[in-house]
Amino acid sequence: MSEVTIRPVREDELGAVGELTINAYHADGYETSGPYALKLADARPRAEEAELLVAVDDTGAVLGTVTVAPPGSPWAQVAAPDELEFRMLAVSPAARGRGVGEALTRRVVERAEELGLRAVTLSSSQEMVAAHRLYERLGFRRTPEADWSPVPGVELVTYRLDL
Template identity: 55%
Template structure:
């Protein structure tokens, strides 16, 4: 039995989730752009346009989070009608190796089933090899036709999971 739960975060947890997300991206060497750091930190804004999920341990400590994104909304990047997308998956450094990233990803899959989506999609920096292994282990497959470059020298690769 897990010693944490996956649930929507409370508003008073947004600031801490923002810092957790920035820290996770910094530790992964994924932050080169300060403007993206600001976006990662702004959980209040993200909560207005996405459905947030947080992993929280029994003592109330935040362990990770993810944004669930519907197609055609502000945070959607590659999703199409009938799909659900997720973004900004982050796990606190102190919680690495506990299955938090997998639990959050599986919670997204569960939410997609509840909403009747046919597929869950995501895009990930091409150098995020650990995340790619996680997605592939769960059953995601590559969608190379949806790979894209939001900026020069920044390639995002796409994955999908058919429900």
Template identity: 45%
Template structure:
């Protein structure tokens, strides 16, 4: 899990995203370590290229509201692997995983500055769900996207 944690922190730092909420670094490192959720990774023969976490609904969910929903969390692609389709492959794998679990709606939140991630979400069919936007800290606004996995 250490390599995944470090990739997350490196990717978010490279994009200047930890400046928005420096305390988020520890959350990035720990996400998934408690056994909740499933961490997916993309790698080549030599290195970790990206990661994303599939987290089914639980009472502690941030944006999922019931058992037929799940969240995509901690989406990160190594700066050196961007533009190679790694992010698209990870999101597709996560959608497939949600479908396997019988999830009807997949949700993800993103800082407004996460332009590349939002592009990947929209390209995969995610739509804005402004009624689920969050403000976990003063001056921190998270935009929510949703994908209907099955009707």
């Protein structure tokens, strides 16, 4: 396995990040059309209004991405003012099994610690069981009292890691 580096997205990578995100969701069997798909495909607002991170290999190829929503970010949906939230964790289907999702998640936790926040939160589709296993292995716990539905027919589960 080549080295994986986690860093902020560069301007010239925004298109690749949007494409990777759509491809990752599609590979997992999720609908990749409609309003939410447009959000997945357009990485620029995430880079401007949150912190958009990428995982790259030693050739510079983008392997994965995550949107980090610090307090005050319009991308935060379930986080309290002293919590960091992350969204849209996506790993290229070709890069799966290489620890990319874990590296991105660990960087999110480090970022929350750097900001002096008390927890990291996230929402996830009920069907994303592989991601749930990763979160639980890293110490996140389910918070069913915070589960919610952004639109009718879409039920999201939530997780939290206290720091």
